[in-house]
Amino acid sequence: MEWKKEYKYLLWMVGGFLAFFYLPVGWPRFDNAIVEGLQLTKWYAREHVLLCLIPAFFIAGAISVFVSQESVLRYLGHKANRVLAYGVASVSG
Template sequence: MNWRREVLNILLGLAIFVVFYFLPVPDRFLKGVSEGVLLAHWYAREHVIFCLIPAFFIAGAIGCFLSKESVMRYLGPQASKTLSYAVASVAGAILAVCSCTVLPLFASIYLLSQ
């Protein structure tokens, strides 16, 4: 470990902190930052309650109550394309279509198929 380089990095970080700490910032900017943080907090809370929790429960139900044969019959390589698309469309209609909700469902279906 190069102590001289580490001390220089710490001093550089401290200098950047001091510059930003004493930087004169108007109230509009601070209010905008706080509103942005509040909006991110609200979105994360709403997204978790209405999207992630149902997705985890449905993924758990798929893992517990569906057999491998039933999943393969509707979504496997030998299944009819029309039937597969219909099943996937109906299943996708009840969940928000984003990676946060699709990944737990896909993981449970993938683990069933192995």
């Protein structure tokens, strides 16, 4: 065992153990903060899925149906003019 290589892992494990050992679990203020943080995360995930991801999937589906791959590659492909490609990409979202 190489002490100089292994002591960092030992310090991280001891530090993690001490951090969890001294958590103020059972104190109403700490418990309420954890519960509120988890509820806020749940709310954000629900709102983000409904208001952002589902419309984005519909928009991506519409783009893939109505816009051909050749036209996209003409303006954004590796042979496209860089200034024109940047302009198209900046306004396309």
